[in-house]
Amino acid sequence: MKLGGSLARRRRSRRDKSRGPIAEASNGRRGQRGYSRLWFSVLMLALVGWFGGYLITTQFIFPTPPPPGDLFEVPDIRGGGLATARERLMGAGLILGEIDSLLHPSVPEALIIGQSPLPGQVLRPESQVRVTVSLGPQLRSVPDVLGLTEDRAQVVLASSGFLVSKDTVEADLPRGNVLEVFPPPDTVIPLPAEILMIVSTGPALVAMPLVLGLDREEALILLDSLGLMVSEIEEVFRFGRDQGVVVEQEPASEMELERGTEVRLKVGMSGGVVE
Template sequence: MLALLGWFGGYLITTQFIFPLPPPPGDLFEVPDIRGGGLATARERLTGAGLVLGEIDSLLHPSVPEALIIGQSPLPGQVLRPESQVRVTVSLGPQLRSVPDVLGLTEDRAQIVLESSGFIVSMDTVEADLPRGSVLEVFPPPDTIIPLPAEVLMIVSTGPALVAMPLVLGLDREEALVLLDSLGLVVSEIVEVFRFGRDQGVVVEQEPASEIELERGAEVRLKVGMSGGVMEQ
């Protein structure tokens, strides 16, 4: 019994005076959720929770507006000692980029330029006088400043409209010329060849043949029957 009392007395002396236990922790405060607000609001809420605003980082964000908090450490719900710091990350907003001027470039080259600038490229086509594959327009227009990620629509030429060569055999000369002109085709040569009977004054040969697709402005050659025409060999 005396030995037990002596041990207990020695324990009390050791723990209370020689190696005292650390004091119990003070109040622990729960970290509030300060994401989605600004720095002023975050500082006010942290102060009310017994905490302080710590280091502030920033980064670009495609959808969160500039100056709003997008991250915090520690996360909401954790507990900290009074006056502990809470680190935050603030959005710089989306990255802004000017649409490059790719008008007149080929489709492939324009796509490389736009994609290397960070844009998503879509495409539509229309008939136009510019060569096939040339970029006619872009939407948004060149030099427009827009946030990334963003889509740019290219309007690309499929080349001039094609027309089918009509059948003009058997038409008289003037009828054939009027028809071809209405289609945008150019008669570059008319050769009068010897014919008699009903073939006189009408188209007896044409080049290209009918139904061949041609660009507007393409050249057409005709042979017209005449009694005094050239005798074909």
């Protein structure tokens, strides 16, 4: 065995042992630098992708609208006709758009009652303004309810869209029947409207007078003046002063009667009963 070769091997072994930690540290540093470069590359790619997507979206998919030119204020065109509205809109750099219509209880026909956009807002040139035009009030003919009962007439008028008020008056019609309506039947009027209904309270009532002791003719004249009808006069036997005068009456005095009510009388006569 050579002494020189053994010494050389020992020196190489010592050099290799001393180099081991240094080499490992160097390799670790190289690995960290590799990871840093990788993350930096990924971050740069993400930024480039985001920026590219933003450009594509804003420039091609959803491009920013061009800056507006002159803006015109919407005038108030309510209360006028379509011709006037068209002229005013043209003067303001706008045009008349869609036209709607509806019934209105108080605004006359053909007048503008609404617009969109509202006055004071601003629009681009040649923008449209939508309007709503009144067709005027709804017209309805007054139904004929004369002679109907109050309740039935009320239903007919209300179902036709009218408001109903009532007054009463004495009349020959039965109590509760309709005598008149104002405006008269078949009159065409705008809704909403009120109809005045005149309802009968029946014939006027009169108090049955006391005719006992009156001569026959006097009793007949009095009853006739009150509108009461004498339907029967029966002659009965009486003595003395009861002859020729009314001795019985039906109905009794002070009863409230309708005009035309029938009255029966008995008149005293001498010599027995005469048919």
